[in-house]
Amino acid sequence: MVRENEVRRNEVMVKRASAEHADAQLEFIGVIHTPWTSRLECPRQGRADGPVCEIEIFEPWIPALAGIEKYARYEVLYWLHQSRRDLVLQSPANDGQVRGTFALRSPVRPNPIGTSIAELVSATGGILKVRGLDCLDGTPLVDLKPDRTIFVPIAPPQKGDFQTG
Ligand code: SAM
Secondary structure, eight states: OOOSSOOOTTOEEOOOOOGGGOOOOOOOOEEEEOSOOSTTTSOSSOOTTSOOEEEEEOTTSGGGGTTGGGOSEEEEEEEOTTOOOOEEEEOTTSSSOOEEGGGSOOSOSSSOEEEEEEEEEEEETTEEEEEOOOOOTTEEEEEEEEOTTTOOOOOOOOTTSSOOO
16 A cells, blocks of 8 residues: 555654765756656556656756667666655555565665666657656656666677777
């Protein structure tokens, strides 16, 4: 069942760690535009036949999209900014049965990073149209990478690749 910010029966909340463990300093590189404005209506996982959504990349990162059309699918990492971050045990079905946060794909986690595999529909300037997302409108974008299952590593030059005349 979708959660707003409540703590359910048998769930366990902790006091979050001190600054000593906090150093990521993420830079949001864009924002995701989707049709969903409430967690109650947002899909639990994106689907390849879901609606076309927009990923807007901010400057100065637009040039980092060079070559984006090379791959049909991307791993999209985003910051589930409305999530609480202090539950170690959760009850996703709200039935009192609990499981550890790291055994779940719940948006409620100490570092609320969501990931989806998105199909690239088009790329124009700093705007990507994609399918396969499951996040709220306005969700901050953390990173984009080609889907690892189709990515072809760029090999270092091998001996004999260059003619030296
Ligand atoms: N596909 C991602 C993953 O597996 O890492 C996210 C899965 S999570 C179960 C998706 C749910 O997170 C949505 O159904 C919605 O309830 C919630 N959600 C989406 N965007 C959010 C946001 N910006 N802040 C907090 N919760 C969000």
